[in-house]
Amino acid sequence: MLRRIKKFFITTGEITQFSARYFREVLFPPYEFQELLKQSFLIGNKSIGLVGSTGFIMGIVLTLQTRPTLVEFGAESWMPSMVGIAIVREIGPVITALICAGKVGSGISAELASMKVTEQIDAMEVSGTNPFKYLVITRVTAATIMLPVLVVFADLVSLIGSAMVEYLKGGVTLQLYFSKVFEYLNYGDLIPSIVKSFFFGFAIAIVSCYKGFNSSKGTEGVGRTANEAVVISSMLVFVLDFIAVLISDIFYDL
Amino acid sequence: MMIQENNFKKPVIEIKDLHKSFGNNHVLRGFDFTLMDGENVALLGKSGSGKSVLIKCIIGLIKIDSGQMRVLGQSMSDMTQKKLNSIRRDVGFLFQGSALYDSMSVRENLEFPMRRHHEKNDDSKTLLVRVEEALDSVGLLHTLDLMPAELSGGMKKRVAIARTLILRPKIILYDEPTGGLDPITGREISHLINKVQEQYKTSALIITHDLACAKITTNRIVILSEGKNYIEGSYGVLEQSSDPVVQEFFKK
Numbered sequence: 001m002l003r004r005i006k007k008f009f010i011t012t013g014e015i016t017q018f019s020a021r022y023f024r025e026v027l028f029p030p031y032e033f034q035e036l037l038k039q040s041f042l043i044g045n046k047s048i049g050l051v052g053s054t055g056f057i058m059g060i061v062l063t064l065q066t067r068p069t070l071v072e073f074g075a076e077s078w079m080p081s082m083v084g085i086a087i088v089r090e091i092g093p094v095i096t097a098l099i100c101a102g103k104v105g106s107g108i109s110a111e112l113a114s115m116k117v118t119e120q121i122d123a124m125e126v127s128g129t130n131p132f133k134y135l136v137i138t139r140v141t142a143a144t145i146m147l148p149v150l151v152v153f154a155d156l157v158s159l160i161g162s163a164m165v166e167y168l169k170g171g172v173t174l175q176l177y178f179s180k181v182f183e184y185l186n187y188g189d190l191i192p193s194i195v196k197s198f199f200f201g202f203a204i205a206i207v208s209c210y211k212g213f214n215s216s217k218g219t220e221g222v223g224r225t226a227n228e229a230v231v232i233s234s235m236l237v238f239v240l241d242f243i244a245v246l247i248s249d250i251f252y253d254l
Numbered sequence: 255m256m257i258q259e260n261n262f263k264k265p266v267i268e269i270k271d272l273h274k275s276f277g278n279n280h281v282l283r284g285f286d287f288t289l290m291d292g293e294n295v296a297l298l299g300k301s302g303s304g305k306s307v308l309i310k311c312i313i314g315l316i317k318i319d320s321g322q323m324r325v326l327g328q329s330m331s332d333m334t335q336k337k338l339n340s341i342r343r344d345v346g347f348l349f350q351g352s353a354l355y356d357s358m359s360v361r362e363n364l365e366f367p368m369r370r371h372h373e374k375n376d377d378s379k380t381l382l383v384r385v386e387e388a389l390d391s392v393g394l395l396h397t398l399d400l401m402p403a404e405l406s407g408g409m410k411k412r413v414a415i416a417r418t419l420i421l422r423p424k425i426i427l428y429d430e431p432t433g434g435l436d437p438i439t440g441r442e443i444s445h446l447i448n449k450v451q452e453q454y455k456t457s458a459l460i461i462t463h464d465l466a467c468a469k470i471t472t473n474r475i476v477i478l479s480e481g482k483n484y485i486e487g488s489y490g491v492l493e494q495s496s497d498p499v500v501q502e503f504f505k506k
């Protein structure tokens with residue numbers, strides 16, 4: 001037990017150092033723009049299908065489940081704004097981040113771990129390339145940029161799902177639904193959710209890169225590395241979300 | 255014109271009293287070695303004796319604890335990243351497990367070191383010419399657009415050799431070029447190493463367990479034992495040696 005706690009603190013410290021190294025090196029040349037573009041495309045391409053379908057289903061499910069309660073209170077007209085706020089503020093970002101932790105995080109950590117084990121990272125260094133810049137900075141930056149994009153996409157698809165239910169069950173037109181959503185949704189909902197998405201993206205990628213980069217020897221270590229990366233980054237998503245809610249709560253009170 | 259060749263060869267790698275340990279594991283304990291220009295030397299040693307660690311020290315992938323090391327006349331201690339890169343450009347390194355980039359095709363694998371070391375004429379046409387030339391010299395021109403996963407172990411080794419050659423290095427460090435291959439393919443690779451040496455006038459340090467390879471390729475053999483250069487000599491001399499450590503390597 002004591003060993004575990006110790007290990008937790010060591011890992012936390014090392015991840016912090018790893019992040020510090022990111023900020024130290026990200027601003028200085030050489031910049032790997034091509035690789036950054038490629039990674040951004042890969043991250044988007046890899047997860048957009050899953051993020052879209054999950055978002056759509058969440059939109060439908062959420063609407064179907066809250067609807068009866070609201071109907072009972074005669075408050076169906078609140079439906080779009082309530083679901084809209086739930087999706088934009090909480091469900092969109094968290095679901096997207098969790099999917100990316102599973103899909104992108106495991107991909108990055110497994111890739112880097114196997115590159116490490118098979119000496120591809122050393123080979124890069126011999127070829128006059130800084131592997132941290134080429135592999136880590138590009139992936140972390142790409143994930144930090146792409147996660148908010150995916151979140152906005154998930155929000156939209158989710159709202160469309162919810163609007164469809166409203167149309168079929170309550171005869172609310174798409175136009176009316178969305179005008180209601182946007183009537184109640186303001187920047188105070190949108191901006192914190194986008195900001196926290198940046199942090200989610202950064203956290204997922206930095207943890208996955210750290211795990212991959214420091215993978216222990218052996219090919220069976222690759223699977224374990226990916227697994228740990230997913231677990232840690234998913235936990236981190238919840239922790240960050242909690243912090244984000246606390247902080248934005250302070251702003252609401254003002 | 256008569257007095258060149260053997261007489262005035264200069265050292266390309268000089269190592270004096272090299273020490274390297276990982277925690278309590280003292281891998282290299284005072285290793286001395288010199289590689290002359292144009293020379294092929296084989297390094298023999300038991301598994302785990304520190305052969306890979308030694309050549310990784312030479313290329314600066316592993317930091318040495320103490321000792322002196324000069325590569326191509328440059329001292330490797332306190333070296334700037336830029337200088338280190340320019341040395342690495344002139345020193346080819348064949349990794350023990352080939353270390354081809356899984357996510358890139360054979361062609362991209364070969365282009366990578368050229369793009370990265372900022373070759374002067376790096377428009378894609380001249381790059382392709384050189385990639386094809388290097389692949390041709392290992393007899394694998396037809397694999398240009400394959401992925402590493404589609405190659406056999408021996409083919410990977412040869413592609414990796416081509417990738418090592420593509421920058422026309424002055425020194426090549428081979429880590430078990432014939433390891434894990436059948437004797438026939440192993441012999442082919444040994445002859446390939448000789449061909450490369452003649453064609454590009456390189457010097458080479460070849461780590462191997464394979465005596466046939468050592469016999470074909472090298473002028474001199476160094477045996478690494480207990481972290482030191484235990485003995486050196488030509489294949490013929492060492493083969494006749496009565497020293498028990500040397501005998502271990504040569505007994506059938």
Ligand SMILES: Nc1ncnc2c1ncn2[C@@H]1O[C@H](COP(=O)(O)OP(=O)(O)OP(=O)(O)O)[C@@H](O)[C@H]1O
Nearest residue numbers: 276279281299300301302303304305306307308350
């Ligand atoms: N990065 C490292 N960290 C810690 N120990 C290492 C590291 N690299 C090598 N070692 C240790 O150094 C010793 C020598 O390893 P090395 O890979 O050089 O052996 P080798 O002579 O190349 O063996 P083989 O013929 O099996 O390839 C081993 O005991 C190994 O555990």
Ligand SMILES: [Mg+2]
Nearest residue numbers: 305306350429
């Ligand atoms: Mg080795």
